[in-house]
Amino acid sequence: MRTIGEVMQKHLNGGATTLCRAWVVRRRDGRVFGFTDHDTDLMIEGVLCEASSGMDASAVESSTGLAVDNSQAVGALSSLGISDLDIETGRFDGAEVFHWLVNWQQPEQTILQFRGTIGEVRRGNGAFEAELRGLSEALNKPVGRTYLRQCDRLLGDVKCGVDLFAEGLVAEDAVDTSKGRRVIELKHLSTFEEDWFAQGKVTWLSGPNEGAEGLVKVDYRRGPVHVVELWEETRFPIGNGDRIRLHAGCDKQAGTCQEKFGNFFNFRGFPHMPGEDFSLTYPIAGRPMDGARRA
Structure with missing residues (x-):
């Protein structure tokens, strides 16, 4: 056959x-x-x-x-x-x-x-x-870990372990006003600090952009209003009253992991790794060698 x-x-x-x-x-x-x-x-x-x-x-x-x-x-x-x-x-x-x-x-x-x-x-x-x-x-993708000072995980993934829907790490609100397709103003986030959502995720729950996701560039307070600026414009115009969900952001630094999320046990970076100056220069009394930029 x-x-x-x-x-x-x-x-x-x-x-x-x-x-x-x-x-x-x-x-x-x-x-x-x-x-x-x-x-x-x-x-x-x-x-x-x-x-x-x-x-x-x-x-x-x-x-x-x-x-x-x-x-x-x-x-x-x-x-x-x-x-x-x-x-x-x-x-x-x-x-x-x-x-x-x-x-x-x-x-x-x-x-x-x-x-x-x-x-x-x-x-x-x-x-x-x-x-x-x-x-x-x-087979082109790197396999294994990279030695970096900052964490190499995505906030909320399995090895990070942070619950993105835990109290204080997520918020939902309706857009009060918007400027173009990148800047939105919210009036019910007074309990959150500035930059709390910076580098976090935004999900559109209603309106023409429903289902779309984006990343937060910065967020700051202007009086009673919380201003959120996105990295990229939304595909469709933002309407007043469109509902969004915001997740707290992480800059992948050790201090943020400890103070903001209480998750330092799962931190996947190497914050005490010596900088290049440690191996390329000779010792000088009283001068730290931690890789920081200096004049």
């Missing part, structure tokens, strides 16, 4: 072929999307791949070494497939991608040409372009 691969190879060797491409995308939130450049829908590996979805892709080329594969997926932004908001809020970042070559007359005949993840995504003029990264891309 011949395998599907042998049957497919015979079809390819026949000269006249009935081939198309199909893509299956599995997002990290569990949602699955199927696309094909054929003119009718196809069922591939149990996933309905929709036609007329505007998806296209360059030929897959794999290079030696660990370089990112040069394949790209290009498609139209539509409510039936991938929306502008999906791209803006990063819902497809890191999604798993399967790229199939399919005999559309017999969709069970397939060849898996590519498997990897979505990397950088660019959008504009009603379309998107996504970089496809092969499985070998994971």
Whole structure:
């Protein structure tokens, strides 16, 4: 009995072929999307791949070494497939991608040409372009810890252990006023100090930006008003009354870990690590060598 691969190879060797491409995308939130450049829908590996979805892709080329594969997926932004908001809020970042070559007359005949993840995504003029990264891309990532004075963990992850929803570390409020798409003013955060949310996370709970997340650049008091400035503009205009959730921020310093979060036991940095001046200069009486910048 011949395998599907042998049957497919015979079809390819026949000269006249009935081939198309199909893509299956599995997002990290569990949602699955199927696309094909054929003119009718196809069922591939149990996933309905929709036609007329505007998806296209360059030929897959794999290079030696660990370089990112040069394949790209290009498609139209539509409510039936991938929306502008999906791209803006990063819902497809890191999604798993399967790229199939399919005999559309017999969709069970397939060849898996590519498997990897979505990397950088660019959008504009009603379309998107996504970089496809092969499985070998994971081997490019540093493994192990880095010796730094500051903590190398993300606030709230498993090794950090801080509960981001603990009392005093999270707040919800409605936007009182806004200036553009980066600066918002809140009136019910009087119990929080200035810079409490700096480098923290903001999540939009209502309004046109609902579901989107961002990072806080600075927050400060101006009379009874708490002003929060974001690192990046929101995708859509901010409306008065839009609700947000703010999480406390961390500058990854040892003192902050101890005083703000009471979590120094889990601090993952090396605050007493000698600076470069310790090994490059000779000792001078009365002069500390702690790596600090000096005139």
